[in-house]
Amino acid sequence: MAGFKHLVTVKFKEGSAVDDIIKGMEKLVADVDLVKSFEWGQDMEGPEMLTQGYTHSFSMTFDKKEDYAAFQTHPNHVEYSATFSAAIEKILVLCFSAVQIKPTPSA
Amino acid sequence: MAGFKHLVTVKFKEGSAVDDIIKGMEKLVADVDLVKSFEWGQDMEGPEMLTQGYTHSFSMTFDKKEDYAAFQTHPNHVEYSATFSAAIEKILVLCFSAVQIKPTPSA
Numbered sequence A, B: 001m002a003g004f005k006h007l008v009t010v011k012f013k014e015g016s017a018v019d020d021i022i023k024g025m026e027k028l029v030a031d032v033d034l035v036k037s038f039e040w041g042q043d044m045e046g047p048e049m050l051t052q053g054y055t056h057s058f059s060m061t062f063d064k065k066e067d068y069a070a071f072q073t074h075p076n077h078v079e080y081s082a083t084f085s086a087a088i089e090k091i092l093v094l095c096f097s098a099v100q101i102k103p104t105p106s107a
Helices: A017-029 A065-071 A075-086 B020-031 B065-072 B074-085
Strands: A003-013 A037-042 A056-062 A090-100 B003-010 B037-042 B056-062 B086-104
Touching: A003 A065, A017 A037, A017 A056, A017 A075, A017 B086, A056 A065, A065 A090, A065 B086, A075 A090, A090 B020, B003 B065, B020 B037, B020 B056, B020 B074, B020 B086, B056 B065, B074 B086
Parallel strands: none
Antiparallel strands: A003 A056, A003 A090, A037 A056, A037 B086, A090 B037, B003 B056, B003 B086, B037 B056
């Protein structure tokens, strides 16, 4: 799905309640219509040389950059961010207009 | 799109022919049926504190982990990887089974 992507890659602090934090994110994106797609995953096997110590990736898609900006200041997001940030050991965030090659985008 | 994800985040070496390298990747995934979806993007504005210096993200989806393994050893991939690796200053790779929350996956 093309659109404007918000890609967050993290390593959680040891002892964080990761399952609860992820459930909270799933609820956040389910409740906020601005988020058009959301998926996440955890790398279980990658060597540190490739993962650089990061373990989880979260990808959200918005129709346009303005929707992402609105999401950033959405009360639900602001509230959730405090919980999320407190559990993060390191984070990498990229935001970009996605170029979709496959499947061929419909016109 | 759920499935098995291969998420590559990089910073290219200065002076690399980035456009050509990306065109090569687009051709690679177009030619190899194992790759079910592919999209990429470049973060143009993110602060270094968030991007950690990374600039580009490439996301490929496979139906299953075995297809990703087959892609890794596919001759087209092996050939392309040499070009790609030579242009990389730093790289972060995560591989995982994606959990799709939105849009609600069809049964």
